[in-house]
């Protein structure tokens with residue numbers, strides 16, 4: 001029995017015209033193909049095969065047909081000519097023939113199941129026909145010349161050439177295996193399927209059925225190929241579009257665009273922003289800064305007025321202050337007041353990895369600005385571009401950038417109408433050359449707002465939301481020492497959000513206090529389950545602080561006491577200075593220490609020495625810090641005198657122990673004072689603790705009511 005091993009890969013060869021012809025034969029009798037007819041005759045039509053001899057043949061692979069599998073050819077022929085090959089004997093010459101392990105159809109179309117489909121449309125029985133017998137038949141059938149062939153991608157190039165050209169070319173330059181290939185192709189032109197069938201005595205009825213079957217197969221294959229080509233074309237189109245998008249995306253990428261911009265010099269890096277809407281009205285609590293900048297506004301409004309008298313205005317103004325204090329806002333307000341263009345640039349924008357990029361951006365920025373004078377150039381984070389010119393691997397080209405900035409600032413006349421405003425949080429970090437006269441020679445400090453400034457800022461932002469008339473911005477301002485404008489804005493915003501979450505129509509003091517505490521101490525931890533014992537200890541601890549604060553003359557007034565856990569704390573008492581304190585007296589410092597001691601003293605007095613808790617550690621930190629500074633910095637210790645001791649580690653052991661002793665005495669005395677007050681006011685202490693356990697939070701007024709022995713209104 002013939003078998004094809006996977007290691008043998010001969011080629012299926014069949015005269016070209018065998019196949020071509022099939023398409024051109026009239027399908028006159030295709031309908032008449034019937035199982036019974038073919039069954040009766042199939043034995044007769046099986047020819048006895050001869051060796052191929054010199055008959056020209058066409059490689060089926062070239063036709064795109066060589067990958068038809070054995071089974072498929074079997075099935076094909078079987079379906080077209082039922083019983084055609086049944087019982088046919090196996091010729092030995094197939095073992096050395098050009099039969100391929102792959103069928104010619106599958107080679108071309110990569111489609112294995114076409115013949116299964118074909119077969120399913122014909123209700124013929126199946127039987128085990130071998131490829132060998134079919135191919136033998138095909139190989140020796142006579143064919144005639146047919147100019148139109150079935151096209152495969154592989155043969156496309158060759159089709160472009162005429163047959164004669166191909167022949168000549170083949171004879172001269174083609175390698176021998178190609179030559180053989182093409183010659184066989186050409187040779188196949190002289191055969192005809194009809195002739196072959198005639199010589200092999202294939203019954204007429206079978207011939208037509210056979211031809212029709214082939215024709216149908218080829219047509220289906222052709223359609224499939226068309227489909228494949230279409231989808232190939234579509235895929236190519238999609239890939240092309242994706243490629244275009246990819247290229248566009250890469251060009252948009254800052255990494256590449258930076259290089260692009262440097263090489264082309266197209267980088268303008270800045271867009272002027274007209275800042276009419278921001279004026280000095282919008283900047284609160286920085287009156288001095290506004291006054292200083294007022295003259296700059298006048299200059300921008302009317303540069304000529306200043307040149308007449310020969311006066312020179314600074315080219316550069318440096319706004320110095322902590323983050324969020326409104327430096328950017330002030331610079332915008334300057335441009336807005338003068339109604340001139342405002343160019344914003346952040347120092348970090350000039351800080352580039354590539355040589356010359358920062359410098360070229362500065363050049364472009366100034367070129368644009370000069371063309372649009374009068375105007376304001378604002379460089380935020382000036383320290384990141386104008387820091388000291390140190391060699392740093394992090395900023396390899398910073399030198400060039402600063403030099404460019406210096407050159408640009410020198411490059412225009414003082415009265416050209418361009419004002420450069422720089423902002424920094426670290427003026428010390430700036431390169432000295434930047435702050436000499438002629439560059440950023442005017443410094444304006446923008447400090448954190450004082451209590452008046454904070455009140456103004458709070459009012460300004462409160463006016464943008466709905467708030468209850470009972471809200472007193474000053475109380476919030478007093479409790480927000482050290483808050484910047486941006487933080488106060490955030491406080492008001494958080495209060496508004498809280499009111500919205502709670503379904504309130506207006507923001508009240510409660511929400512403002514809430515958001516202040518949240519910013520200062522972290523969010524409330526309502527979910528934390530605290531047992532009664534701990535709650536009681538906390539209530540006595542906090543009321544201990546409150547009692548000391550209430551009964552100590554120089555302590556700050558109480559604002560609030562609470563046993564609501566927040567952030568890392570279990571409760572707290574907040575004290576409010578009447579005003580921002582510029583200085584603190586000895587008595588005030590001692591009072592602060594006493595208030596700190598109040599918590600632990602309360603624990604000791606109420607629960608006993610064995611039940612004191614760890615909750616007082618931060619109170620002691622605070623008290624110790626004050627005592628230490630009194631001794632080493634403020635000259636408030638009689639024993640150590642009016643001397644400062646900055647690095648205590650370098651001091652003699654005697655001095656060190658003297659300092660420690662003094663600190664210890666201060667703390668001990670403070671503890672005793674607190675103990676005395678709590679013992680004296682034990683009743684008030686108890687009342688306040690109980691009120692806290694009932695109400696959780698008490699404000700200043702409520703604390704006063706409780707301490708005066710009155711009853712609190714039920715809330």
Ligand SMILES: Nc1ncnc2c1ncn2[C@@H]1O[C@H](COP(=O)(O)OP(=O)(O)OP(=O)(O)O)[C@@H](O)[C@H]1O
Nearest residue numbers: 282283284322323324325326327328329485486489
């Ligand atoms: N004095 C102020 N008056 C009104 N609003 C202020 C004030 N200070 C800050 N803000 C608010 O805070 C926002 C941030 O302030 P701004 O950006 O001007 O601060 P900055 O000092 O430039 O900060 P940074 O140093 O971080 O750049 C402002 O847009 C404004 O809404």
Ligand SMILES: [Zn+2]
Nearest residue numbers: 545599616619
């Ligand atoms: Zn405490």
